[in-house]
Amino acid sequence: MTGELIVTIVLAILSTVNGWGWVTNRRKYKVEVKKLEAEVKAMEADQKQKYMDLAKEYVEEFRKYIVEPLKQEVNELRNEVKELRDAVREINDCPFSGDCPVRDRLRKHEEDGEH
16 A cells, blocks of 8 residues: 555656646747747748839839830930921921922822821
């Protein structure tokens, strides 16, 4: 009976120690999980910021190398068309209007269906 009592006491002590160890490990685990979650959120935020910076850089590059040159080209073409329109309007005032090669060429394009 004394042997059984000692075994029971030893088993009770071991069970208590194991139970306490489990509680302690569980707390450590929760703290560790919270740290990892915070790290993951920080990494996700950093990744999103990198994507935003990259997108902003792409937009700036697009504007610099595509939009701005196209705007400049369109403006130059508009000026040239305006100058051409003004010149065509002045054909009738030209002293050579009866035999004007420009008017003849424009008429030919109109007749051929080329505008």
